[in-house]
Amino acid sequence: MSNELSQDDIDKMFSDSSKSNNADEEKDMQISEQFNTFAQLLESSTEEVFNTALSSKVVVKLTRVGIGDKNSIDFAEKDITVEAKLSVDSKEENFLIFINRSFASILADMMLMGSGEAKEELTEDDIDALKELISQLFGNITAKTKESLSQQVSLKVENIQSKQNELPDGDFYDIILDIAIPDVKSDSILALIEKNAFDNLFSEKEQENIENEDNEDTELEEKDAEEVPFKNVESVEQNSPTDHKENNLDLILDIDLDITLRIGQKEMLIKDILNLKENSVIELDKDVDEPMELLANGKTIAKGSVVVVDGHFGIKITHIETKEDRIKSLGR
Numbered sequence: 135m136s137n138e139l140s141q142d143d144i145d146k147m148f149s150d151s152s153k154s155n156n157a158d159e160e161k162d163m164q165i166s167e168q169f170n171t172f173a174q175l176l177e178s179s180t181e182e183v184f185n186t187a188l189s190s191k192v193v194v195k196l197t198r199v200g201i202g203d204k205n206s207i208d209f210a211e212k213d214i215t216v217e218a219k220l221s222v223d224s225k226e227e228n229f230l231i232f233i234n235r236s237f238a239s240i241l242a243d244m245m246l247m248g249s250g251e252a253k254e255e256l257t258e259d260d261i262d263a264l265k266e267l268i269s270q271l272f273g274n275i276t277a278k279t280k281e282s283l284s285q286q287v288s289l290k291v292e293n294i295q296s297k298q299n300e301l302p303d304g305d306f307y308d309i310i311l312d313i314a315i316p317d318v319k320s321d322s323i324l325a326l327i328e329k330n331a332f333d334n335l336f337s338e339k340e341q342e343n344i345e346n347e348d349n350e351d352t353e354l355e356e357k358d359a360e361e362v363p364f365k366n367v368e369s370v371e372q373n374s375p376t377d378h379k380e381n382n383l384d385l386i387l388d389i390d391l392d393i394t395l396r397i398g399q400k401e402m403l404i405k406d407i408l409n410l411k412e413n414s415v416i417e418l419d420k421d422v423d424e425p426m427e428l429l430a431n432g433k434t435i436a437k438g439s440v441v442v443v444d445g446h447f448g449i450k451i452t453h454i455e456t457k458e459d460r461i462k463s464l465g466r
Contacts, residue, residue: 164201164329165307168336171282173199173309176325179274180311182450185442187267188244190315197322198310201329204301207308212324214238214256216268217293220327220335222285227331229289231268232298237313237321238264250318261294268294273422277439277452283336288423305329395440395449396427425452 173196181194212232220229233241239253242260245267253260272289279287309325398418410416420426425437428449436454440447 165199166333166336168283169307169332170199172279172287175275175278175282176309177311179271179278179439180313182439182441183267183271183274184241184313184315186440186447187270188241188315189247190244190250190318193314193316195312195314196309197312198308200308201305202308203305204303207301207306207324207326209298209324210234210322213296213298214264215295215298216264216291217295218268218272219290219292220332221288221290222335225335227327227335230326232324232326234321235296237319237323240315240319241267244315244318250315252319256296265291265294269422273424274439276423277425277437278450281452285336290423301326302328307332391430394429394432395447396429396434397440 177194177196181192184190184192184194209232211234213235214233216231216233218229218231219226221227235254235256236252239256239260240250242256242263243249243251243253245263246259256264268291272291276286276288279285305328306326307329310322311325312320312322314320398420400416400418402416426440426449427434428436428438428451436449436451438449438451438453441450442448
């Protein structure tokens, strides 16, 4: 019996391979625009937060955004599970992150100001440190979603387990981030959410936005149909204070102002202040999901998330008052 492959056998092999590739491509085409945007937010926020929280240069690369099921997704010994909730308005769905135990212990050790020592088991302090790191990451993402996804999305850590959860049947959106900490460790994390659950969260909200836009257009059309009293354009132009305001504004543009980033605040008794020592922890009034406030001369003019720029802290603006409101607030 000959061991050579016939032309029919070769054609069949290529045909089977083509079918498999086409199936993968069809699934990739089903990835929503919102999830692609969310994956990019996860990548950028992970790099920003890890650089700051770990006090080290961290490089993060988004290597996969795809669709798979519990049988096709490669967990690659990621035996630490971060259970979280992803919420849009009042609706929420499960969001999971899987991390290799050794890499999770390194992240926790660096959060605790260590050098990045790997451990076989995570202590309670390690789990708390890892939870704090992921909470900071989620807070950073939450601050960006309003601008990037046109709606407010929030993420909250529910639990961290030293085991891998059993997944239900069905398709999942999956994200893989490669994370490199020079001279310490390189590894990846896997993030999952059920595809239908994620799509439903955003499709319902998107439909609501469309209906609101239609209602606004209808109201504008009705308003335009009403009679508008004629105004004397010349008299409006003559009485316009625009030039006067611009001239006054030019006089103060070169004045220096102190700019401050407010992370939070807290009232303390004098005796508590006197009892402070190294490694003391002070809990501030601001939630980790809330954006930081940017103040000019003690007045809030913008809000945003903390970033690292060339080794220095900075702020990425996510909300800012109008120029007129900013000028008014500085004059109070």
